[in-house]
Amino acid sequence: MIVEMRTGAAKAEVDGVVQRAKSLGLDVQLNQGTDKTVVAILGSNTGQLSTDIFAVLPGVENVTRIMKPYKLASREFKAKDSIVSVNGVEIGGRRIVVMAGPCAVESENQLMEAARIVKESGARVLRGGAFKPRTSPFSFQGLRKAGLELLKGASERFGLPVVSEVVDPSDVSLISKYVDILQVGSRNMQNFALLTKISKSKSPVVLKRGYSCTVTEWLTAADYLLAGGNSQVILCERGIRTFEDSIRFSLDISSIPVIKKFSHLPVIVDPSHAAGHFSLVPALAKAAVAGGADGLLIEVHPNPKEALVDGLQSLTPSDFARLMRELRSIAKSVGRDI
Ligand code: PEP
Numbered sequence: 239m240i241v242e243m244r245t246g247a248a249k250a251e252v253d254g255v256v257q258r259a260k261s262l263g264l265d266v267q268l269n270q271g272t273d274k275t276v277v278a279i280l281g282s283n284t285g286q287l288s289t290d291i292f293a294v295l296p297g298v299e300n301v302t303r304i305m306k307p308y309k310l311a312s313r314e315f316k317a318k319d320s321i322v323s324v325n326g327v328e329i330g331g332r333r334i335v336v337m338a339g340p341c342a343v344e345s346e347n348q349l350m351e352a353a354r355i356v357k358e359s360g361a362r363v364l365r366g367g368a369f370k371p372r373t374s375p376f377s378f379q380g381l382r383k384a385g386l387e388l389l390k391g392a393s394e395r396f397g398l399p400v401v402s403e404v405v406d407p408s409d410v411s412l413i414s415k416y417v418d419i420l421q422v423g424s425r426n427m428q429n430f431a432l433l434t435k436i437s438k439s440k441s442p443v444v445l446k447r448g449y450s451c452t453v454t455e456w457l458t459a460a461d462y463l464l465a466g467g468n469s470q471v472i473l474c475e476r477g478i479r480t481f482e483d484s485i486r487f488s489l490d491i492s493s494i495p496v497i498k499k500f501s502h503l504p505v506i507v508d509p510s511h512a513a514g515h516f517s518l519v520p521a522l523a524k525a526a527v528a529g530g531a532d533g534l535l536i537e538v539h540p541n542p543k544e545a546l547v548d549g550l551q552s553l554t555p556s557d558f559a560r561l562m563r564e565l566r567s568i569a570k571s572v573g574r575d576i
């Protein structure tokens with residue numbers, strides 16, 4: 239933290255800042271300019287401290303945080319890219335991983351058909367929600383345990399690891415028994431009780447970006463998972479809320495290189511929930527691959543017209559197959575495989 243003293247601040251006021259820092263076990267460095275003193279507050283835990291601790295002291299004009307609030311997710315903590323390994327599928331390596339499937343598990347037929355289709359086109363992880371966090375309590379909430387059983391069955395039959403969302407901390411152990419990757423949805427990115435519970439599990443986790451959260455808040459949420467001992471964290475950009483209303487959420491493509499710059503964690507992109515419409519999904523998916531994403535999470539339904547959830551943004555089997563073909567050349571052009 240940098241504490242800027244007011245012009246002409248008394249020596250006693252500067253000493254007050256220094257003493258407060260020392261009482262907290264922090265180090266200080268003084269920069270005494272001709273008319274202003276600046277106090278640098280140094281220490282490994284300054285990211286956890288409120289700037290108010292110094293801002294309230296007499297003679298202080300401004301306090302700026304120089305340390306990032308996240309630590310374990312940062313490149314400073316780990317310079318090398320992390321690779322998350324799920325039953326032989328590596329997320330964060332050279333090969334881009336496509337995770338695809340229906341928004342929600344609806345029936346055995348629907349899920350098996352979806353798994354067959356996505357596998358045939360080259361997806362390497364099957365997605366499907368059994369517990370659905372719906373905006374309205376009257377909307378379909380998912381098949382719950384029956385959905386998990388279907389996911390396990392599809393996983394075994396098609397040899398695809400499965401990703402599925404956890405909404406309630408008390409369901410973490412149950413869901414971990416059935417799926418390979420736990421998903422934290424956008425609405426739960428800052429559900430710290432849920433993150434703490436998942437941090438104690440050994441399951442890899444996809445942490446979706448809260449649609450009103452900054453990259454810094456997202457990485458700080460990732461620290462909850464990492465701090466509890468779960469190092470298998472995959473970030474997922476899925477669009478944020480902006481003033482733009484021609485699309486469901488604005489897909490923040492820039493977060494990919496920003497994450498790559500500041501964090502070692504792999505980042506995938508969900509173009510489906512950003513787009514809200516199937517016609518926009520391919521362009522966003524291609525932009526994500528070109529932008530350096532380590533993977534994609536795409537909604538595909540055997541028959542989107544009959545989908546119980548998110549049919550409008552789900553790709554048909556043939557649209558998905560075409561997109562996968564098109565993605566191959568884009569991946570190649572940025573030095574990746576798919
Ligand atoms: C989902 O992937 O099923 C989902 C609900 O997405 P999000 O949390 O990004 O809205």
Ligand code: MN
Nearest residue numbers: 341537547548
């Ligand atoms: Mn969905």
